[in-house]
Amino acid sequence: MKIELIKGDITKIQADAIVNAANSSLLGGGGVDGAIHRAGGKQILDECIEIRNQQGKCKTGEAVVTTAGNLPAKYVIHTVGPVWNGDEEKGSKLLANCYNNSLKLAESLEVKTIAFPNISTGVYRFPKELAGKIAIDEVKNFKSEVIEKVIFVCFDDENEEIYKKLL
Template identity: 65%
Template sequence: MKLKVLKSDITTIKVDVIVNAANTSLLGGGGVDGAIHRKGGSEILEACRKIRATQGKCNPGKAVITTAGNLPTKYVIHTVGPVWNNRGEDKESLLANCYTNALRLAIENDIKTIAFPNISTRIYKFPKKLAAKIAIETVRSFNQEQIEEVIFVCFDEENYNLYDKLLRI
């Protein structure tokens, strides 16, 4: 599986699936979540409402998949990252689970290309350097041939530089 990093807006990336750094309600919010819901349109919100009606909220570390609505991708995988309020193994493993569960859903849906945002690093205040390390290590260790390319899409220069440096190691 090929890994790369881009500095871009994830809602413009043309891959099979983009990952949304969602909140537990799955009903949109700020940051990446809000941008995906706004640009994707009402189809994504309606799909999320149906998921909530059957399973309830989405807990941290878990992931669900929906249509992509008006986005240039087939699907959106919504995953809920942990809120960083103190250092703890549980927060790190929850963040790793976001990537693992998204990749599992991708395989179940015959996905070849996937784009991840910087999960939990903005509003949820997960330390960016640690989050980048967890993201890259988790994806590298997943080791699945079906997924051909994983793109880490960074909105800001700081995250881009962190991912770029780690991917070169």
């Protein structure tokens, strides 16, 4: 798998799937979540409501998929990152699950390119350096015959610098 780093807006990225740092309600929120719902349109929200009606809320570390609505992708993979509470061991495991479960889901959908935002580093306050290390480790350790490219999309300079250094 090729790894690419881009500074920009994930809603503008051309990929088979983009990952949404969702909240457990799946009903849109702030940050990346709000941007994806706004840019993708009502279809994404409608499908999220359908998923909620079937399974209830999405648990932290889990991932679900919807179509991408008006976005230049086929799918949006919604994953719920952990809120940072100082418990590094538990938080790290949950964040690793976000990447791992998103990649497994992408693989089952025959996705060749997938774009990730910086999960949990905004309002969920996960330390950016640790989050970047977990993201890159999970992607590098994930063996796939299907996924050809993973794109890390950093919205801000700080995350971009962290990822540049780690890669």
